[in-house]
Amino acid sequence: MQRRCISAMLSEQPPWLDRWFSLRMSLKAHRLSLRARLRAGDLTLLRRGTWARDAILLFCTIRNEIERIDWFLRHYRGLGVDHFIFIDNASTDGTGELLRAQPDATLYTTAASYKAARFGQDWITALMDRHGHRHWCLVVDADELLIYPHWPARPLPALTAWLTREDLPVLPALLLELYPKGALGAAACPPGADPLAVLEWFDAGNYTIRHKPLLDTLLIQGGPRARMFFTQTPERAPTLTKLPLIRWRRGYAWANSTHSILPRGLNRVYSRDGGEGISGALLHTKFLPTIRKKSAIEKQRGEHFGNAPIFDAYYDALAAGPRLWTPASTRFEGWQQLEELGLMSRGGWA
C-alpha cells in the first residue's frame, strides 16, 4: 500500500527540489526587479510628500474610485498609515484631483496599460524599491480594507513593532468578500460613507487551500464569487491569498499580484507545525452598487485577467445584479468573530 498520497497532500518535496525551486525563483526575482525598473518609466510624478524614516507607507494603484476613496483614506489614516503613495491609472471621475489635494499623499500618474504592467505589479514593485526600502508597507487596492487581530484597539505601529520583534517580515490576510443582503446594486452607499454599513455579509467557511511548491505559497480560493460564478470551473475562481503588509527591501518583487512575493521564502507565512501564525483579513468592498456599471466597463477593457474573454460570463453575471446572500451567510461583527471562525488569528500576539 502506497502512502505517497498522504505526503502529496501537502506537497512535501525533497530538499534538492526545494533548492531548485528557490534557485529558479531567485532568477525570476531578478528578472521581475529589472522589468519593474523599466516599467517605472510609465509613471509621472505629480505630487511628492515627505515622511519619516520609520513611516508606514501605503501603496495603491487606483482607477475611478471616487465613491470609495474617502472612506479608504479615513480607514487607513485611522490605522496609523503615515503616508500614501498612489498610482492613478488615468482616472476620469476626479479621483486624481482628490488625491493630489491630500496632505499625506504622493501621487504618480500613468495612462499606460495596467495589464502590460503585470496588473500594476511592475509599477508597485518599482515604487516600493524607490520609496519603501526598510519601511513597513501596505499594498492594497482601493476596495480592500485591512483589519487584523486587536483592531482597532491597537494601531498599525503596534502590529509592525511586534512583527519586527518576532522577525516576521510579512502579514498574510484572507481576502474576505463582503456583500449586501439584497441584490447587488440595490442599496446605495454615498461617497464617504462606511461601505460596511451596506456590505454586511460574508462566507464564513467555504475556502479551499492548496499548497503551491514552486512559490511555497498557499492558493486560497472560495467565497461568494466561487460559489456563484464559478460552480463549473472552480479552478478559475479568484485567488484570495494576500500579503498586504510587508517590511520591504530593495530587490523584492511581487510575483503574482499581492498573492505571492519573491524571494520565495517570504511566502512561508503559514505555520506548518500545527500552531497558528498571525494573520489578518482584507475586507473586500468590491460589491458596492457601482459594481454593475463597472463590470460592464471592465468586460470591455479586458485589463483584469490573463485570459480575459473566458471571464465574459462572469462580468455579465455581475452586471445583471445577482444576489450573493444565502441563509448560510454570516453577518460581519469584528475581528474577534473572524478569529473565532478561523479566518484570522492572533498567532501569539496576546
Added chain:
Amino acid sequence: MSAQRAPASAPLGVVILCHTALHRVAAVVRFWLAASCPVVLHVDRAVPEADLQALRAELGAQPLLRFGPRHRCDWGSWGLVAATQDSAALLLDDFPDVTHVLLTSGSCLPLRPVAEMLATLQARPCVDFIESVPVAHGEWILGGLGEERFTLYFPFNWRRQRWLFDRAVELQRRLRVARRVPRPLVPHLGAQWWCLTRATLGAILKDPARPHYERYFRRTWIPDEAYFQTLARLHAAEIESRSLTLVKFDRNGRPNLFYDDHLHLLRRSECFMARKIWPEAAQLYDFFLNNRAAKLDPVPPEPARIDRYFELAAAQRRDGRAGLYMQSRFPREDASRVKSAGPYSVFWGFDQIFADFDYWLGQVSGLRVHGHLYAPERVQFHGGAKVWHGALSDAAAIRDYHPRMFLTNLLWATRGERQCFSYGPSDHMDHELDWFMATDMNARLSMITGAFALSIFRSGQTGPELIARLTEAHKREQEFLAILRSRWAVAEIRIHGLAEALGAPQQVLGGAIEGVADAPARAIHGWPALRSLDGFDAFVAGLSKQGLPPQLRKDLTL
C-alpha cells in the same frame, strides 16, 4: 555625592532604568514624586544628550529627583547591574528616610496608589521582595542556558554577536571549562525587578568582597538576572521570592507588551507594577497614573484570569485549533495530533439495506444527517439544502475541486455537531479523502461490503455493462478497504460483509450508531425496516452464469 541637607521623603525610593519613550518615563517619575518617593533615574548612555536635556527640562528642578551615573545598558550586559548599583547607592546616600528601594524600568507602570504599596511594605518591614530561585531547579528559565550561565565565560554579546557567542560556548564545552562560583555564593536566578530593604541593599553594596564577586559576575551570562538574586540570599533576613512587578513572558522568554485593551486584565492584577507597557498605550498611562480606578467600582483581584489570557494565546500559537486550515495555519500531515475539528460518522452501504436510513438516523440521534455528500450530481446536504454552514455550496464541481477540504470545512463550520453522511463506490471517491478519513481519529467508518450490488440490482439495468459496473464498484470498494486495513489507519473502523449484515442487521446497525443515538430514542423509534431483497438471489445467480468474477460472487452470496 550626597546632598547638603537631606530632604524629607517617603520611605520608598525608586530606581528607574530607562532608554526609550522618555516622555512616558517623565510621567511615571512625576507619579512617584507626587507621593514624595525619591527617584533616581538612570538614562542609558546610548540616549542622545539632546533627548536627556529635554527630559531634564520637562521634569524641572525636583528636590527628590537624581540622575544616576550613566552606563551603557545592552540587553543582558553587566552595564545593567552597574547602573543599578550606582543609582541605588546614590538613592541610599541622598535620602536617609528611604527604607525600601524599588527597581523598575522605563516601561514599567505602577498599577496601584503608592499608599497601598507603602502599607504592604510597612506591614512586613524586614522582607525583601525579590524573585530568587536556585539555578539547580532550572524551571525558571525559558530557553537559553541554565547552570552554564555560571560556569562558562561570556565575552560576546548574545544579541549582536550571536555567532561568536555560540562558538565560544561550544569551545568551552569541548574544553570542559568550569568556572568556580566564589564561596559562599549559591547561584540564584530571578526577574530583574525587585524591591529590597535598605539593610539588604546596603549590605550588598558595601560587602567587602564586592570587587571579588563583581569580577566573577561580569563574565556570567545575563548578570542582571543573577547578581542581586544571588547576593540577596547571602545578606537578606527574610526573602519573599516573588516580584512585585507583573511580567508575562512569551514563548521566546521575552515579556509580552501590555496595550490599552489589556486594561481590564491589569485592573485585576495583584502586583504593584506591570511591564512592559507599549509606550503609545495612552489609556493605560492615563488610567493608572491618575488613579482613575478610585472613581470606578472596585474589581476583585483575579490574577488567574491574566494567566489564563496569556496561556490561551500561547497555546493558540503553539498548538493551534484542531481541524483548522487557514492562511496562517496549514499543518504538515504529521504535525498535529488531530486533523479535523470534530467527530463524524461515515456509513458505507447502510442506506442500501435499511429503508429511509438517513431519516431514521436523524430521528434517533437528533442530528441533521446528510445523504451522500460525495454524490456525483450534487452534494446531498441534509434536507436537500443548497448551502450549508459556512456557505458551503452543493455544487459538485466545487466540492470535487478539493474533496478533502470540503470535508474539513464542513467539520470546522459545524463544530459541536457530529456530522453523519453516506459514502460509497457510486460516489465521487477521492484517494486523498479516503486516506484522510482513515488516518483521522475523529472518523468513525462503518462499512457493509458488497451493498453496492443492491443499488445496481435495483437500478433494473441488464446486459453486459452490468458486470462491468459491478466489477468497477467492487474494485473501488477493495481499494478503500485496503486503505482502512493499512497500518496507518487510526479511525474507528467497523467492516461487515453483506451476508453478515443481513443476518444480524440490528447488531450491525447498533454498533455503527453506538454513542450517536441513545437507547431511549432508539426504543421510541424502533429499528428501521429492511429494504426488499426479492429477486436478488436470482439476480446473482443469473450474473454468475454470465461470468461474474468468483471473488465478487462469493461476496454477494447471502
